[in-house]
Amino acid sequence: MDAGSFKLNFWANGPKPGELYSFPGATGSTIPGCGPVRHTLNPMVTGTSVLGVKFDGGILLAADMLGSYGSLARFRNISRVMKVNDCTVLGASGDYADYQYLKQVIEQMVIDEELLGDGHNYSPKAIYSWLTRVMYNRRSKMNPLWNTVVIGGVYNGESFLGYVDKLGVAYEAPTIATGFGAYLAQPLMREVLEKKATLSKDEAYELLERCMKVLYYRDARSYNRYEIAIVTESGVQIEGPLTSETNWDIAHLVRSGFQ
Amino acid sequence: MATLSVCQVPSSGFSFENCRRNALLEAEFVKQGHKLPVAKKTGTTIVGVVFKKNGIVLGADTRATEGMVVADKNCSKIHYISPNIYCCGAGTAADTEMTTQLISSNLELHSLATGRLPQVATANRMLKQMLFRYQGYIGAALVLGGVDCTGAHLYSIYPHGSSDKLPYVTMGSGSLAAMAVFEDRYKPNMKEKEAKQLVRDAIAAGIFNDLGSGSNIDVCVITKNKLDYICPYDIANKKGVRTARPPGRPFKRSGSYKYKRNTTGVLTETVTPLELEVVEESVQTMDTS
Numbered sequence: 001m002d003a004g005s006f007k008l009n010f011w012a013n014g015p016k017p018g019e020l021y022s023f024p025g026a027t028g029s030t031i032p033g034c035g036p037v038r039h040t041l042n043p044m045v046t047g048t049s050v051l052g053v054k055f056d057g058g059i060l061l062a063a064d065m066l067g068s069y070g071s072l073a074r075f076r077n078i079s080r081v082m083k084v085n086d087c088t089v090l091g092a093s094g095d096y097a098d099y100q101y102l103k104q105v106i107e108q109m110v111i112d113e114e115l116l117g118d119g120h121n122y123s124p125k126a127i128y129s130w131l132t133r134v135m136y137n138r139r140s141k142m143n144p145l146w147n148t149v150v151i152g153g154v155y156n157g158e159s160f161l162g163y164v165d166k167l168g169v170a171y172e173a174p175t176i177a178t179g180f181g182a183y184l185a186q187p188l189m190r191e192v193l194e195k196k197a198t199l200s201k202d203e204a205y206e207l208l209e210r211c212m213k214v215l216y217y218r219d220a221r222s223y224n225r226y227e228i229a230i231v232t233e234s235g236v237q238i239e240g241p242l243t244s245e246t247n248w249d250i251a252h253l254v255r256s257g258f259q
Numbered sequence: 260m261a262t263l264s265v266c267q268v269p270s271s272g273f274s275f276e277n278c279r280r281n282a283l284l285e286a287e288f289v290k291q292g293h294k295l296p297v298a299k300k301t302g303t304t305i306v307g308v309v310f311k312k313n314g315i316v317l318g319a320d321t322r323a324t325e326g327m328v329v330a331d332k333n334c335s336k337i338h339y340i341s342p343n344i345y346c347c348g349a350g351t352a353a354d355t356e357m358t359t360q361l362i363s364s365n366l367e368l369h370s371l372a373t374g375r376l377p378q379v380a381t382a383n384r385m386l387k388q389m390l391f392r393y394q395g396y397i398g399a400a401l402v403l404g405g406v407d408c409t410g411a412h413l414y415s416i417y418p419h420g421s422s423d424k425l426p427y428v429t430m431g432s433g434s435l436a437a438m439a440v441f442e443d444r445y446k447p448n449m450k451e452k453e454a455k456q457l458v459r460d461a462i463a464a465g466i467f468n469d470l471g472s473g474s475n476i477d478v479c480v481i482t483k484n485k486l487d488y489i490c491p492y493d494i495a496n497k498k499g500v501r502t503a504r505p506p507g508r509p510f511k512r513s514g515s516y517k518y519k520r521n522t523t524g525v526l527t528e529t530v531t532p533l534e535l536e537v538v539e540e541s542v543q544t545m546d547t548s
Contacts, residue, residue, distance in 0.1 A: 183435035187464040188443060214442045249447065253426050
């Protein structure tokens with residue numbers, strides 16, 4: 001068999017390695033009116049960071065209540081945290097419409113589960129696994145749900161905190177922060193957890209409050225109105241709307257003029 | 260075209276002569292199949308803070324990156340401008356180095372001409388005006404701090420030539436991590452010890468949470484009467500010691516990578532001396548003229 005003349009037919013007119021290849025049917029080039037036109041989207045109304053932290057006996061999840069329309073602070077009272085069932089909560093950043101769709105699907109799933117009446121509930125890990133698969137499959141079809149989701153809960157005495165994003169990247173960690181939170185809040189959260197491996201509920205709450213304050217100071221698409229979801233063995237509680245105490249005294253130290 | 264106070268008065272308007280030359284050079288290079296050398300960027304965390312109204316603490320990490328590789332594990336990012344003014348630099352290493360040296364040199368001449376200790380505002384003006392003249396092509400993001408006859412001043416200067424005068428500033432790829440620490444814990448009129456600890460924490464946040472920053476923490480404290488250039492202030496990353504340790508247990512050297520002899524069993528050992536014969540022996544004197 002001569003190596004040079006051996007031709008793989010299925011790769012005959014394929015892309016050269018490293019070359020950009022446009023997938024067939026990926027762009028909206030299908031015949032109009034013939035089935036859903038899918039394309040990789042642009043997010044419209046978006047939510048910014050979601051923070052999550054584990055403590056001894058449960059987890060805390062925090063997200064602000066802003067839906068931005070580009071740089072416009074359009075919807076200032078939307079909830080980006082949802083209760084899935086008595087042991088799980090879910091917070092989403094990214095496109096709000098995709099989150100609403102996801103919320104609808106999950107709520108229906110939970111109802112169907114209850115109707116089975118077998119005494120079983122979705123565990124946070126189950127929702128996390130399911131969502132990872134959904135997100136990955138959507139991205140493989142070039143039609144993602146443009147969200148980064150944080151799933152937290154307590155099941156069988158064990159607390160769970162996981163992250164899933166629009167690419168299907170998923171991981172579990174004791175502290176999670178999406179979006180800008182990864183740059184601003186994560187260093188603060190990690191600093192605390194490195195000194196003390198397990199936090200009490202009050203310590204974790206105080207940590208999240210500090211982080212939400214810093215995010216309000218430095219994230220240009222944030223808002224000073226947020227919700228915190230607390231999940232413990234005894235159930236789910238979503239507190240809100242809360243506000244951070246901000247200190248603008250340094251404004252007096254900023255002088256414009258001849259510098 | 261680059262020198263300021265020394266020789267000719269620069270002609271008005273922007274000069275883009277070199278841009279055309281660079282484009283031609285690049286085209287030639289690419290035609291021959293070479294790639295232009297990439298500027299060494301210091302992915303960095305640099306910070307500055309004003310304490311107690313008359314003192315400055317500057318801090319910096321010590322990692323210089325060349326793309327995804329650490330080029331220098333312990334470089335110095337706090338540059339001398341004048342005996343009472345120091346400047347941290349982030350961005351392209353060559354740009355920060357040469358820009359600070361140039362302004363330092365011109366400031367010394369200026370100081371001799373005026374007969375006074377240079378003011379921080381002067382250094383700020385000189386840096387701003389030069390960076391603006393180059394329209395952002397000089398990738399130098401600086402944190403300039405010092406104490407002069409009017410007090411302690413801190414500026415952050417951006418590559419395009421804007422500057423901000425603030426009580427606390429951070430720059431570089433790790434600036435968000437460091438700024439989070441500042442926003443959390445800065446208080447006006449801190450004591451020197453508190454300020455040093457805060458700067459150390461901010462740089463540590465950058466080192467451990469940003470991949471472009473790493474190694475050790477350098478600190479420079481400037482007050483009216485003294486200057487402390489502490490390099491390193493904190494050796495945050497020691498080779499061979501893993502920082503991730505189980506909580507509650509003390510630091511443990513995570514083991515050396517050297518294996519004991521006979522970990523892999525030796526079956527036979529043969530020693531063959533290489534016999535080299537001397538072919539030629541010559542002496543060349545060194546040119547010490």
